Amino acid sequence: MELSTKLYILNDEGEKFMGAGVLWLLEGIMETGSLLAASQRMGLSYTKARTMLDNLEKALGRPMIDRKKGGAEHKGAELTPFAIEYMKLYKGFQDDVKAAAEDRFRKFMDESMRLEVVR
Numbered sequence: 001m002e003l004s005t006k007l008y009i010l011n012d013e014g015e016k017f018m019g020a021g022v023l024w025l026l027e028g029i030m031e032t033g034s035l036l037a038a039s040q041r042m043g044l045s046y047t048k049a050r051t052m053l054d055n056l057e058k059a060l061g062r063p064m065i066d067r068k069k070g071g072a073e074h075k076g077a078e079l080t081p082f083a084i085e086y087m088k089l090y091k092g093f094q095d096d097v098k099a100a101a102e103d104r105f106r107k108f109m110d111e112s113m114r115l116e117v118v119r
Helices: 020-032 035-042 046-060 081-113
Strands: 008-010 016-019 065-067 077-079
Touching: 016 020, 016 046, 020 035, 020 046, 020 077, 020 081, 035 046, 077 081
Parallel strands: none
Antiparallel strands: 008 016, 065 077
């Protein structure tokens, strides 16, 4: 048996604004220099990716990418220094939460194997 966890951060209205998908989107933007390219790599529509990014920026009150002009040059986008640090912080938080959940799951499994059912 194994434990599967999904971690999301919700805004005050209970809407998801940060999770693995948003993290992957930010990583894709960092690697490709483009929101469009990152969304295509993930199999997301540009509109969906833009909404995810907008929700994140709204919840945090900070820009996550420096948007460049499009047009003939298609300069794309790059992550802000804040976004890079936020990604690092979120990855550490995610790793810590998953490790704690795994530890607690192992304890749960050990305890459940020792249960004796009395009829």
